[in-house]
Amino acid sequence: MFLINCPYCGERDHQEFKAGGEAHIERPKQPTELSDDEWAEYLFMRKNIKGIQFERWNHAHGCRKWFNMVRDTSNDQIKLIYKMGEKPPAE
Amino acid sequence: MSTYFRIKPSEFIDETVRVSFKFNGKNYHGFKGDTLASALLANNVHLVGRSFKYHRPRGIMTAGSEEPNAIVQISDGTNRTEPNVRATEIEIYEGLEASSQNCWPSVNHDIGGINNAISAFLPAGFYYKTFMWPASFWEKYEYVIRHSAGLGKSPTERDPDVYDHRYIHCDVLVVGAGISGILAARNAAKNNLKTLLVDEKNELGGSTIYQNREFNKIENQNSSDWLKKEIKELRNIKNLEIKTRTSVAAFHGYNYLLARENLTDHLENKDKQGKIRQRLLKIRAKKVILATGALERPLIFNNNDRPGIMLSSAVKKYADFYGVVSGKKNVFFTNNDSAYESAFCLHNKGINVEAIIDIRESSNSKIVKAVEEAGIKIHWSHTIVDTRGYKRLSEISAMMLSNDGLSVTGSKINISCDCLGVAGGWTPAVHLFTQSGGKLKFDENDNVFLPNIYPSEQMSVGSCNGDFKLKEIISNLSTNLKQFLKVDKTDFDNVLIESEEENSKRNIWLLPSDKPIGKTKPFVDYQNDATAKDIKLALREGFRSIEHVKRYTTTGMGTDQGKLGNMHALGIIADTAGVKMSELGTTTFRPPYTPLTFGTIVGRNVGEYFDVFRRTPMNDWHIENKAEFENVGQWKRAWYYPANGETMHEAVQRESKAARESAGILDASTLGKIDIQGTDASEFLNRVYTNAWSKLGIGKCRYGLMLNEDGMVYDDGVTTRLGENHYLMTTTTGGAANVLGKLEDYLQTEWPELDVYLTSVTDHFATASICGPNSKKILNKLIPDLDLSEESFPHMSFKNAQIGNIKCRIMRISFTGEHSYEINVQSNYGKAIWEKCMEAGKEFSITPYGTETMHLLRAEKGFIIVGQDTDGTMTPIDLQMDWIVSKKKYDFIGKRSLYRSDTMKEERKQLVGLLTDDPNIVLEEGAQIVSDLNQSPVNMLGHVTSSYYSPNLKKSIALAVVRGGKNMMGKKLFIPMEDKTINVTIENPVFFDTENKRLNA
């Protein structure tokens, strides 16, 4: 039952949000140049870490903005929230 | 009622108000303030139920929510009935009817009691081992087991009560209104923090409030008297809200807690009317203080479950709080000083205490001395080895314990008694703490698990934090509270406390008997009938994980979640396996702490409020014209319009013919609509659809197919170019919200450089779609001055127009293959425009049709429905829609995946048409398709996705997905059904008007 601090709206109950999987996986600019393996890496492979994980979240029932979250999956503590396009912290 | 069992006085019971109630059909009475348990004990009723497995007679054991035995079914002659209610919690009211569970035909004569006699054959895992084999017999076993062992009866009528939900935001939530909770809440509120104090009982003050303990003084007064005064003053404190009869069920992360507030369960029927029964509080607290107290432990010894055997603290509470004596001849059995408090309390009330059996060698505390001086016999270093009495305890046998505590010696002492108070020490109630994600540590000294690592801003105080003596409770509370609230002082820093220290301790998880363990019944989990023997058996059979032992023996899996015996189970496992308690860990405590009613959980979300639904602006018209409705996502859509008692099939056949022969009209308002604007709108569409959009002229429409990045079809719909930088996209009815979400995702995260804005306008427009050879004439009647010529308004184009004063956007697009127009108007004109269409179409017998006919008509044309003919594993190539996939575009969502080795396989499932050899047989959607009936196991080639009887073709038609189907035109295949095999032939999926002549007719 997270309390998530949307960078645009402030603290809201997690029911208003949608999780969007691992963050900082950029869509390849030239997909046609990629081998099947390289494309599969982008398409399917995601980390499932016990510990610090970088995630995308969407304030789906609020401002509809996407943002990034650093979360410790072992205890659900949210370490940091930052906007799309901002650089992830260096650990 | 024998008056002997009710002693005076008790200030918590109102003896001027007599309350009549029924238990197992018999009339009793108690007083206002009684629980069902205290009122039964006052009537000398101990036997209240039968155990789950062996059907042993069981009595009231506790005075609180941890009760494992006294679980009853409550009813009151109305629809209201509730199983699994703890008799120790329910307050009696005039007219209450309660009955025992787990016994059949009655608590005194119970057929399942035979299980007790054959219990040697019912060890741990017996049900798993026996009834699972052979598997096909389970249904027969289940009937017998359920009949004799049920857990109450579920209500068969609608719940007559109203339930409610409430959100609460506070600075500090204090759970538990014992002495620690009260002091903590008061100090929080006094420091200007918005504070909520909740307690599951109807009275504040926890266990301190009713105990006159000789050796516990605050400011030189009895601790109970001191606390009463403090409670009186609470009412005047600002910022403090107090809720009694409110039990916290769950403590989730980020200090989000669920509590049930009980508002009417203690009221008689006439006072319940018109009131909310229970309220679910959804509490978000900045800080949480847990003051949940501790639960007394029983001791585990042979036959420790007879009616009359109770927790020592419960015997004391019934005497002190309710003025009820639990027996005429009382014995206590203990490993600590607590039992002496109970014994001394009874003695002071003039009640007979026969003896105290103490496993310790001695104790020199003041309370023990006082008991000795009162002349009560104490048997030091003794343990109870057996008990007797079937429906009520009649006698105990005790023997001397060996030094190592593993065996007994000497001769047997038999003491006749009808009540045995058992005191095995105290277990801090850390359930909520662990639910919140808190980590425990084991304290070897007190043999308890204590809060160690806090996952949120919370703290545990008082006995749930391992402080058992008044002095340490108050002084630790003061220190911790100052730190937690960040204040310099509390208002009880200088309060004078006197309490005594307990020095002597001896803990033996499983007490020995003179009989070998195989011949004994030391119950660990009373509700689930798990004995120490079962736990040892599980260990012998190789179970090691505490979670596995729990499930195998069912220890701790009852409605009480084993609140009494879990620690002993751990202790016995640790001792037997030779590991430390701290290494063993605990099983997980799961919400709810005490069971919740379904009513509380759903609150007001029942009946038509169970889920939200959406209605189109034309809905009233559909109802007036007797439409049947179907749910599409949250929408209620007109399904078909049966006329003159038609069946669904008859109605759909009539509607489908009319739409092709003259004119039909469909409410298409539910289609998702997204308004797209911005200088990069065309480029955006190029990237999200498989086909090209740059060259689409203003005023033109185009069908688009949207893929996921994995190449699978995600959604489809027609998009219209309204202006240079302005498009209106339509989506499937069910996919609207997800498509918008997906497009936003790409815009915000992958292509933030694009100048594009998306707005959902689904609810802003109502859409009437008219189709059929006469649709053009109808539109001409509606707007005589609009040029409907092929040159001016061709298929796949758009015009702004006006019908009367109503502005509309008209798209000439078709999902039926007929010449047709979609008229979009502002929502509030939806019904008006629909009625105008009906009026104008009257001379052409315009026929309203629903979603079923729409599906049939499009299937005749081989048009797919995303979600019916696709299932997230179909590419456009699989759908034989190669024509819509642009070869020229460098990239679009999903493009690269269409060239993966897997998506290019020839033998993928591909969309085909199917015709049955017998044109009257309509296939079942979902039916499996095979090519070789003699194969074993038979190879499934695919399945039917859409199937109808076409009135326009006068034969059955179907769409299907078949492995390699693209190259199987004309091939004969088989559909094996339960009673017959249907012969089919693979065809082109376009069945009707293959040259699309009707579009321009």
Ligand SMILES: [Zn+2]
């Ligand atoms: Zn937001």
